[in-house]
Structures are given as structure tokens and as C-alpha cells.
Amino acid sequence: MNYEGIETLPLQEYTEKAYLDYSMYVILDRALPHLGDGLKPVQRRIVYAMSELGLSAASKHKKSARTVGDVLGKFHPHGDSACYEAMVLMAQPFSYRYTLVDGQGNWGSQDDPKSFAAMRYTESRLTAYAKVLLQELGQGTVDWQPNFDGTLEEPVVLPARLPNILLNGGSGIAVGMATDIPPHNLREVVNACIHLLDHPNATVGELCQFVPAPDLPTEAEIITPAADFISLYEKGAGSFKMRARYEMEDGDIVITALPYQTSGSKVLEQIAGQMQAKKLPLVEDLRDESDHEQPVRLVIVPRSNRVDVDMLMSHLFASTDLERSYRVNMNMIGTDGRPQVKDLRQILVEWLAFRRQTVTRRLQWRLDKVEKRLHLLEGLLIAFLNLDEVIHIIRTEDEPKAALIARFDLTEVQADYILDTKLRQLARLEEMKIRGEQDELQKEREELLSLLGSDKKLTSLIRKELKEDAKLYGDDRRSPLKERAAAQALDETALTPSEPITVVVSKMGWIRAAKGHDIDPTSLSYKQGDDFLTAARGRSNQSVVLLDSSGRTYSLPANGLPSARGQGEPLTGKLSPPVGATFPFALMGKDSDQYLLSSAEGYGFLCSLGDMQSRNKSGKVTLTAGDAVILPPLLARGAQTDSLALVSSSGYLLVIGLQDLPVLSKGKGNKLISLKKGGLGIADETLEFAAILSQGETLVLHAGKKFKAIKGSELEEYRGERAKRGKLLPKGFQNVTGLEISGNQ
Missing domain, CATH: 3.90.199.10 (Topoisomerase II, domain 5)
Structure with a gap:
């Protein structure tokens, strides 16, 4: 204290105390529910x-x-x-x-x-x-x-006559702690309480047979597995997921129930946002048909009847509020006045103790009332039986109250009650009423004493009242329990409609895509000085893989390419190839498709289309070819008996088994055919042509205007081991200008 009587405190001490007082107020008197009444x-x-x-x-x-x-x-x-x-x-x-x-x-x-x-x-x-x-x-x-x-x-x-803390739950943020208690079904919780009354040592796992999960005020599905809920109720904390329910009507998807506290308009906004960003081409239209009779009715119209509805909904569950996760933190103020996160068993045990105390106080209060009334009736009956004398005392005595107490051995309360009684209550019939009321109250008193004196009878009364309230206020579960597989957001290729498409690349490196496979790329219009170079046929939800002249591969989503109605866009705007590189080859298909990649040096390997893809604008080095010319990639059809025919610039033909080739994701590959190095003034021998043959197919060699068909035993004469020289072709066909494969004869 200073001389003016003002108390002084260090600022730290004052602020600590003030903040602690505020914290305790928020925790105990604002944010957290009480276990007793919830x-x-x-x-x-x-x-x-x-x-x-x-x-x-x-x-x-x-x-x-x-x-x-x-x-x-x-x-x-x-x-x-x-x-x-x-x-x-x-x-x-x-x-x-x-x-x-x-x-x-x-x-x-x-x-x-x-x-x-x-x-x-x-x-x-x-x-x-x-x-x-x-x-x-x-x-x-x-x-x-x-x-x-x-x-x-x-x-x-x-x-509270029921554990409202679980029935309605609650959420709140205090200082340093929060609570998130989900609602539960009344009948399920009461059944768990009754089981706990009958089996006081019941575990959380046993109680979960009666309370399997929360029950929220929505018909949306709870999709979390039962084992996760047992863990949640054992810890008093965790999370669970809810998923919207939908049904099909004339090909449309109709959402009839949304997760707890989910806005239908927000869900539609989220879906519309994906549609506007062109990330959800599977959906054609959205409608909100909710009204007073049907609070939730959201209609999603698929683009066609070929759309996989389950796949689409799985994507929407993963990417919108049609599926939500809810945090559970069963933090509450217990009957001891302290906040604590409690498990399911703790909550029910503590609430039943609270209920037992409440019922005991109610019975005791009633017993006190009954005994007080019996005491008054006892005095009134004495007065009634000695009515003349009582009236005489009241009329003659200066202090009738003291005289009545002394004469009839009454208590002060009884004497006051007699003096306050009206004369008309002293009629002849009153004695019967007094004795009748005494009998009823005496009987009630005995029942109350019996209940208060026996834990077993008190437990039976609590059980009976719980059952009565469950019958009166209980209802069926609203949130069905359905274990579902986890929702998966689809990638853009899966979301894109699968339509036939032809990708066309020009000599000057311009790319475009035409719908259908019946397009003649050479008939399209090109810029002045430009012409057709290569094309690939595939589906609109696939990527096109481009192999440049240096052996690098690039990939572009086909659905993002410009339309063939125009002249396309330059690849240099989408990719960053090495200076001077061209794009002679375009490939499309499944990621698992295997292609033979080879160079004029005579090396090659099998590579899957998936391994050729690259998200980098600069691509990836897939085929290490040096300065050698890259041969057109060949699609391997996957048969064990397929063969690879190789023709060198010197007119040698070698046929090897395709299974002898390695499957690599990148590199130079293995030697396919042995080639001779040239001397002074003579060029090196190179691999000119390669073709994959299935069993029974015919290899057709073109030499200018002449051609030669090789099949069966004649073809076997050229078969050898990988990396061998092969056999020289007949005169007139050693300068091969083209290879062709014809079908089974």
C-alpha cells in the first residue's frame, strides 16, 4: 500500500492474474458444457x-x-x-x-x-x-x-433426466482448450446407460455395441469403420467422416442428404467452379431443386450415359463438401467442476452418478415434504378429537399458542397450523379425510424410505425412468452407418471424356488435334512453306508423346491441344527442345504400351509409353543416340513369338526374337545388329529399317519399284542371334527403300 491507501502490484503479476481469471471464466462459464445437463x-x-x-x-x-x-x-x-x-x-x-x-x-x-x-x-x-x-x-x-x-x-x-451432453453434443472454443461433442441417438445412449447399470464394469468396447457412432440431424452416411469409433470413444477424441447420399433418377444424380452443417449452395458452387475451370467435363448441368418439402435435392446431370457415376461421385466426394471430416473432442466440465476430455465410459458413469444424486435429492425432498405434512396432520387430528377444548383455549387464553402446546404436547409448527385452520375445515367429514390422507402419506413415506435405503431399488427406479423417457422421446437413428472405400479425386485424364482423336504435327513444328480417326492429315491446310510431318491416333483423355530428333521425349495432354479447324500452335510455345531439334514422331496409347526405340547405330530397347512421358517443358532424354538418326518407334504387340526384322544400309537382313531385347526406361539400349565401320571415304554402315512381325506374317521388301515377299522357311534363313551380322539379301534387293508387313496368308 502507498500513503494514499492504493495497492500496487508488479505489472507481470497483475496481467498473469487477470488473464488467468479471464481464462477460467471462459472455460467454466462460457464455452464448455456441463456433463450433468449438457x-x-x-x-x-x-x-x-x-x-x-x-x-x-x-x-x-x-x-x-x-x-x-x-x-x-x-x-x-x-x-x-x-x-x-x-x-x-x-x-x-x-x-x-x-x-x-x-x-x-x-x-x-x-x-x-x-x-x-x-x-x-x-x-x-x-x-x-x-x-x-x-x-x-x-x-x-x-x-x-x-x-x-x-x-x-x-x-x-x-x-436432466437423460444424458443430454451426448444427445445434443456441443462445440466451443475456450482459452487453451476447445470442445466438439457430436450428437447421439437417444435410444442408443439410454441402452448403453441401462447396460452400465446392469454391468458396472462394462468396457468402452462393450458400450460401443449400443452406441456404435454419433447420430447427427441429417440422413447423410457415416462412413468411418466401427473399429475407428471404438478407438475414438476410448480416447474421447478423434475424427469421423460423413458422406452425402445420392440416387439415380432418369440418368441424373440426385443428392438427397448432405453431411452435417453442409450448405447445398456451397457444394454447387464448388462443383460449378470445377466446371468453369474445365476440370470437370463429365458434368453437363447442375440444378438446385430444394424446397420446403425436400430441403435437400441437388441434381447433377452427367454429360452422357457412358459416364461412370461411381467414379464421378468418388471424385466429387474427395474434392467438395459432399464428404466432410468432423473432429471429436469430448471436453466438458465434470461434476467436480473441472474441465476434462472424457471417454464414453467416463461420461456415462459420471452422468449416472449425477442422476443417482439427483434422484436421491428428489426422493429426499419429497420425503421431507411427506413427513412435514404427516406431522401437521397429526396435530390437526389431535385438535379435531379435542375440538371443544381447543376452541375454549383459543377463546379464553391470552396466548392460545403456548396453552395448546402445553395442553396437548404439540410442536410450535403444529400449534401454528391449528390456529391457521379455517372453521369450515372442522366439519364432521374432515376426520375421515385426515385419516385417509395420513394413510396415503404413510404408505408413500415407507416407499420413499425403502428406495432411499436400498441401492438396488434406486437403480431399478433410475432404469425404469430411463426406459420411460426413451419410449417418450426416442426415435430411430437418422445417420446410417455405411463403411465405404476412401474417395479418390480423379486426375485430369480420367475426368476427360474418352473420344477418338488424331494429333497432327507439321514440319515446322505446329501441333493440333482433330476429332475422329478417319482424318487424312495430309489434306489439312498448312501455313505457306509448311507441310504434314507426323500424326498419332488415340483418345482425348490420353497424352501425346513426342520424340524429337535428339532422342528426347515430351508429353502433352491431348485435350489441351488446339483444334484442327485452325492451323494449330507452335510446339516451341509449349516445349523447350534443343536448338535445331525437330519432332518427327508422335505416339499415343496406354501407358503400358511398349515401343521399340532404335537408332541408325544399330542399338535399341523396348520402352513403355508411360516411361517416355515428362512434365518438364524441356522433356527427358529417353533414347541416347548421339548424332545418329533415330528410326521410327515400333509398337510391340506383346506376343512372345514376335520377331524383329532389321535391314542395314549394306543390304543385310537379320531377324531376331523381340523377347531378346531389354525393357528400359531410358538409355542407348543393346546392340541389335552388327554393322561395319567404313574406311577412308566410305560411310559407316547404318541400320536403315526395322519392323516387328507376328507369327505367320510376311515381310515385304521394296527396292525402288521392285518388291520381294519373304515368309515362312525363307524368313527363317535370315534368323539369327541379336547383335549378329545377318544374311545378305539377294541381288537387286540389297538397296532396300522400304519395309512392309502383310497379314497372315
């Missing part, structure tokens, strides 16, 4: 204030502003908008599993829960279910505390 303070005060206003389920609705005014003025001196929002939440059937407030007017929609009207427009009252929380309130069941200004009293906790 309510936060603002919710408890709203329900209590409404009961004090007489707004039961049987009464007329009253303006919500009236209720909010009472809550703020009497119990909860905070913002009216926050209080009203808490009230709205308890009235929304899509937010609360078992609503506590019955609203009239606009209380929001599942599409936009915040679209509720102002409190001056809406009306409200309590639902029938709210009776579960309030029914035993005036029966000595709970403690009371002064309100904020000490002029009224409010209940510390409501005497």
Missing part, C-alpha cells in the same frame, strides 16, 4: 428463463425478443445477438438432434443457418423434450446460485 451457461439460462415465462410445449408461442430480454435482464448480462444466436441454434432441427426450442417464423435453413429473422419477428416456446431438463427443477434436486446482481436465484445445473 448445456453451456447461456443455453441453461435461456431454457430456465423460458420455463419461468411459462413457455412450455403446451403454451402459446411468445416473441423471442421477450425471452432474450428476460435472459439478459435477469441472468446473462451480455450481447443480445449472441444470446439470440444461441437460442436459434437450439431451435434448428438441422443443428440440434433433439431441439429445446420450438420456433415459429424464419429460424434459418440448412443452406444458410445464419439466415434467421431478427428476434422481434420470430416467436418461440420450449419443446416437449425440454421437459427432460426442467421436470424435476423445483424438487430440491439441484443447487441454486445468486444471479449477477444478487436479486434472483438461478440453478447451477439443470436436473
